[in-house]
Amino acid sequence: MNPTFVFRSLAAASLGAFLLTACDSTPRERQEIVREEARKLDTAASRAAAKLRVAGRRAARFDSVSRARTRQPLDEAASATFTSQLLGTYADVEKLTPTTIEPAFVQFMQQVRAKRRAWTQRDWDYATAISRRLNAQFRAIRLDIKGRDELHIRALQTEFTTLETSRDVKDLGQAMKKP
Template structure:
């Protein structure tokens, strides 16, 4: 490479005065400030929307679930295993399988309130699981734990998706 190509930027800056270079730097700084201000405004708006979503979510979760709707939901998700408190060490694993099959099938149409009902059912299943855990075969326990983890992942994924939509909408 010729030396003149490497020296061109240096020579160009030598053709300007310090005051001219100072003005170029000031203009660049103003552009950066404007971009930073716009980004900060977008973050502030997104933060407000996220806070509103969180507030609405907390208010919704404080509302008690309708017992009749919960019973209907339980029957829909668990079928013959709907009497959760009567599940035994041999029937709890098939109950979890049934529950997760139904969750997978219906989750895309569910509202946040539907997820509240599914979560309540999951908690009841988990309580029964803890009550009889010492009598459950190891293989079944591992499968149940995997299904519990899958439910939590699906529920969290829905929460993240809903939060993302809440932050994006005007």
């Protein structure tokens, strides 16, 4: 539950209880009601702060693990295998031409869509490296690519980024739930 919502709900309930009892109570009794409601608010705020601290630590741990993973160089053999699996006949990225780059992006994204659910974060690292190579080749030959093909490639690039980001968000969410 949202800590701000809890705090506001308790504050509204406290104010309502105070106003209803104000007419039928003495100042000393109202003072005690205010103290009790303040204790309740303080307890709710403390619980919310504790939950936020835990979530912050988990997010920091996830970030630390991700940074450590990305600092590790990719294995050349595994990278070549991954490239071959995702690009098939288009695996020699640096030799792609203006007529073959669009089908290479299509092949890449078909494989990403098919395999992404079973991938680990490290698998995504390999796929991202391949995507970067494809994007570099695209930039190198972009001026010779037909406009229709360029638009399709840009849509595929956006789709890849979306899939990768959604996996990161999913993994972060799972990391936040773990004890």
